[in-house]
Amino acid sequence: YSLLFSWSKINRSIISCIDRYVEAWDPYTLTTIHSFDLMPAAVVDVKVVDHLNLITIACKHQTIYLYNSITYELHYHFTDSSNSSPLNGLNRLLLSPRSKPGIYIAGYAVSYWALE
Numbered sequence: 001y002s003l004l005f006s007w008s009k010i011n012r013s014i015i016s017c018i019d020r021y022v023e024a025w026d027p028y029t030l031t032t033i034h035s036f037d038l039m040p041a042a043v044v045d046v047k048v049v050d051h052l053n054l055i056t057i058a059c060k061h062q063t064i065y066l067y068n069s070i071t072y073e074l075h076y077h078f079t080d081s082s083n084s085s086p087l088n089g090l091n092r093l094l095l096s097p098r099s100k101p102g103i104y105i106a107g108y109a110v111s112y113w114a115l116e
Helices: none
Strands: 003-008 013-018 021-025 030-033 043-049 054-059 062-066 074-079 089-095 101-106 109-114
Touching: 003 043, 013 043, 021 043, 043 089
Parallel strands: none
Antiparallel strands: 003 013, 013 021, 021 030, 043 054, 054 062, 062 074, 089 101, 101 109
């Protein structure tokens, strides 16, 4: 399992993930702010987009979840159902820091999506 972190400058919190578990916590007091529902598959990447108040969580089974970074409510999620070689699963999530487009990588395929 890999341990993933993403910093929210606005909320002054850290989003951390390991396997299917995701939590928001305060790095100064080490208290848990929010525990997300158990993800249906292993989390491969997490990013906080402060200027849009979004937390993006990418799971291995090619689903990306978008949460509000202030209320921690789920906005929406989407799944890429196409097969990707050599491994059929999401590998990485890349976001543009100043705009809405995002890129996710599954196998050798690179796909584009928009944060709206």
